């Protein structure tokens with residue numbers, strides 16, 4: 472007998488890091504910025520005229536696009552904004568990956584990519600990263616239906632040089648290559664400079680990590696006008712107003728304050744260097760990080776046990792019980808005080 476249960480869509484969703492509501496916790500599991508957003512964001516929200524909420528938000532997002540143009544060599548028609556880069560990426564998958572051939576991405580990468588492929592019935596094939604967890608450009612030269620690379624990659628934290636991204640683009644002129652640059656501000660070189668030479672490139676970035684605005688949900692794609700037009704058409708077949716006006720104002724204020732942003736990234740990089748050094752002295756091997764998190768292992772300990780121990784002490788990091796990486800922990804870079812607590816708890820676990 473047929474039931475409504477047979478007719479509803481069943482999917483296996485992406486599982487984000489937990490957001491525990493426990494007080495005094497040290498939260499190093501979702502790569503949020505440990506510092507508050509720019510003081511200009513506070514000002515923009517305080518000065519926001521709430522009578523504007525009566526109206527639908529601006530489509531054109533002129534103020535926010537103008538702020539982004541201060542940093543990136545793009546024109547307004549090369550920018551597509553959305554409600555977090557997860558939404559922008561999902562719309563990119565829906566718009567750009569429309570082939571019988573499989574889309575390629577690394578076996579170890581952001582675990583939303585296979586979820587979107589399944590959601591949209593996009594064929595995909597994962598490409599193993601090498602023994603050092605590096606992405607090998609040559610592995611992406613064969614026939615495919617599109618490519619998505621997180622650079623720096625997550626959870627490995629490793630960044631590919633721009634030349635390697637360009638090599639992939641050069642060998643894939645007839646498909647779209649998406650470069651997900653959620654962590655690019657912590658040490659990598661953005662592929663945005665390649666946009667004028669590669670009309671098949673889409674660069675996606677977010678305000679959630681380096682701009683300390685995960686709660687405001689703003690992300691964007693930068694690409695040539697034809698790709699942006701295609702994205703707009705798909706978005707407008709789904710929800711015309713993905714980006715609310717208050718978020719636009721707050722994000723514009725953050726994007727205009729480039730000095731604060733660079734200071735934040737600098738502090739995070741300094742803390743990262745210190746943390747890697749202190750962990751090294753405790754026997755940990757940490758992959759070379761260009762992100763606001765590290766991926767670290769210690770052959771003498773069980774990563775799952777350390778994860779649980781830290782959790783019991785109120786320090787939350789991320790553990791992936793998955794092939795190849797079950798011996799590793801992903802730890803977001805916190806403030807210096809949080810880092811001290813983390814190291815102290817790890818020492819306690821090791822009996823030191």
Ligand SMILES: *Cc1c(COP(=O)(O)O)cnc(C)c1O
Nearest residue numbers: 555556557581625653677679690
């Ligand atoms: C955090 C993250 C994103 C998305 O973040 P949003 O908050 O949706 O902008 C995208 N890609 C990677 C690899 C990430 O780690």
